[in-house]
Amino acid sequence: MRVDSSFKEEVRKRSGQRFDACFQCLSCAGGCPVVEDMDYNPTQIVRLVEFGQRERVLASKAIWVCVGCHACVSQCPNRVNVPLLMDTLRQMALEQGVEVPEKRIVLFHRTFLDQVRRRGRIYELGLAARYKLASWTLFQDLIAGLKFLWKRKFKFLPEAVKGLSDIRTIWREGDGKA
Numbered sequence: 001m002r003v004d005s006s007f008k009e010e011v012r013k014r015s016g017q018r019f020d021a022c023f024q025c026l027s028c029a030g031g032c033p034v035v036e037d038m039d040y041n042p043t044q045i046v047r048l049v050e051f052g053q054r055e056r057v058l059a060s061k062a063i064w065v066c067v068g069c070h071a072c073v074s075q076c077p078n079r080v081n082v083p084l085l086m087d088t089l090r091q092m093a094l095e096q097g098v099e100v101p102e103k104r105i106v107l108f109h110r111t112f113l114d115q116v117r118r119r120g121r122i123y124e125l126g127l128a129a130r131y132k133l134a135s136w137t138l139f140q141d142l143i144a145g146l147k148f149l150w151k152r153k154f155k156f157l158p159e160a161v162k163g164l165s166d167i168r169t170i171w172r173e174g175d176g177k178a
């Protein structure tokens with residue numbers, strides 16, 4: 001595969017982090033709860049970025065499967081921020097029009113970011129409804145959703161947040177695209 005020498009630097013600039021502290025100890029891969037669903041484990045993703053493997057990384061399933069739980073960061077001896085790396089790579093994949101293997105995750109990602117942009121936080125019921133409608137899975141998980149409502153895990157109405165205009169400014173300045 002082609003080596004893209006600008007890739008590593010672009011990721012570093014966009015994330016504001018360096019990833020070359022990684023010494024491939026595999027602790028992150030060992031502790032990741034979703035590693036079995038990834039095509040490359042978190043350690044491999046860090047390594048592929050270092051090796052300038054733009055096409056392989058941006059087309060990977062792993063960057064979409066990561067749930068941002070930070071288990072890897074807490075186990076990393078060098079505190080390498082893998083979820084931040086995954087976030088950066090997801091945004092780059094969308095911007096560069098990469099064919100994403102996990103279409104439903106992308107749809108959820110866009111719906112989630114759109115909620116944050118519009119409301120400043122997540123309105124869970126609205127997020128679930130919009131995602132379910134857009135993915136044609138309205139009745140899937142209906143019972144679970146009703147249980148969440150019954151137990152008041154979901155609020156019926158969205159809550160206002162303070163400083164919404166500040167959040168929108170940050171969004172614009174960061175060029176956050178849903």
Ligand code: SF4
Pocket residue numbers: 021022023024025026027028029042043046072075076077078079080082
């Ligand atoms: S735990 Fe940290 S140092 Fe170890 S492989 Fe993962 S990112 Fe690299």
Ligand code: SF4
Pocket residue numbers: 028031032033034035042065066067068069070071072073082083086
């Ligand atoms: S943040 Fe992502 S890569 Fe790290 S442990 Fe969680 S799911 Fe795995």
